[in-house]
Amino acid sequence: MTDPITAGRTVLVVEDDPGVRNTLDHLLRFEGYRVLTTADGQEALDLLDHQRPDLALVDVVMPRLDGLALCRMLRRRGDRLPVLVLTARHQLGDRVAGLDAGADDYLAKPFATEELLARIRALLRRTVLPGAEDRTVLSLDDLTVDTAARRADRGPRPLDLTKTEFDLLELLLRNQGTVLTRHQIYERIWGFDFDTDSRSLDVYIGYLRRKTEEGGRSRLLHTVRNVGYTARSA
Numbered sequence: 001m002t003d004p005i006t007a008g009r010t011v012l013v014v015e016d017d018p019g020v021r022n023t024l025d026h027l028l029r030f031e032g033y034r035v036l037t038t039a040d041g042q043e044a045l046d047l048l049d050h051q052r053p054d055l056a057l058v059d060v061v062m063p064r065l066d067g068l069a070l071c072r073m074l075r076r077r078g079d080r081l082p083v084l085v086l087t088a089r090h091q092l093g094d095r096v097a098g099l100d101a102g103a104d105d106y107l108a109k110p111f112a113t114e115e116l117l118a119r120i121r122a123l124l125r126r127t128v129l130p131g132a133e134d135r136t137v138l139s140l141d142d143l144t145v146d147t148a149a150r151r152a153d154r155g156p157r158p159l160d161l162t163k164t165e166f167d168l169l170e171l172l173l174r175n176q177g178t179v180l181t182r183h184q185i186y187e188r189i190w191g192f193d194f195d196t197d198s199r200s201l202d203v204y205i206g207y208l209r210r211k212t213e214e215g216g217r218s219r220l221l222h223t224v225r226n227v228g229y230t231a232r233s234a
Helices: 018-030 041-048 067-076 092-100 113-125 163-174 182-190 200-212
Strands: 010-014 034-038 055-059 083-087 105-108 137-140 143-146 151-154 221-224 228-231
Touching: 010 018, 010 041, 018 034, 018 113, 034 041, 041 055, 041 067, 055 067, 055 113, 067 083, 067 092, 083 113, 092 200, 105 113, 113 182, 137 163, 143 163, 163 182, 163 200, 163 228, 182 200, 182 228, 200 221
Parallel strands: 010 034, 010 055, 055 083, 083 105
Antiparallel strands: 137 143, 143 151, 221 228
């Protein structure tokens, strides 16, 4: 049976190592994806000028234009293409650098095939397909989130959010007043639970707080110690 999440979806693989690139190409095609491949970030930019994938798998260390530079360039020009960064670097600082550059998720090599596919499905699951829009406007104090337009505003000021930031904010607002555990959030946003020492969620909460509290606005996203997070008025 065709998986509705993967059916007809196109993944761009940006990887300079021919062996890894070919392996990912074959794996994704076997799983039912359409696949585009490029050998570096500059080739990817050129391809994106005339083709539109649903998601990009991007290596970090590449010639000409590396993966983080590619992410930054995409975000600066307003391109919200979901990006999953693949890298051999394992340190927290490298993971944060990838998220800061605008990546939606980060996976360190070597990785299990099942985990890679789960993360791809999680990102695609959060991509609205044509005709599947569910227009809902969520609000908390002067924060509003239009789920169909993918727009968030704090008072008169629009918030510039990445895809993952928006999805996390929407989840918290849909459950405002309820404390969501870290496990629940990881399962809903990333599609699986991270290792217990992962700080990816904390990084994203920090990003959202900076953006929603800019200009001295009150805090709406609160930490419940040793449990998780909740959205509520201060």
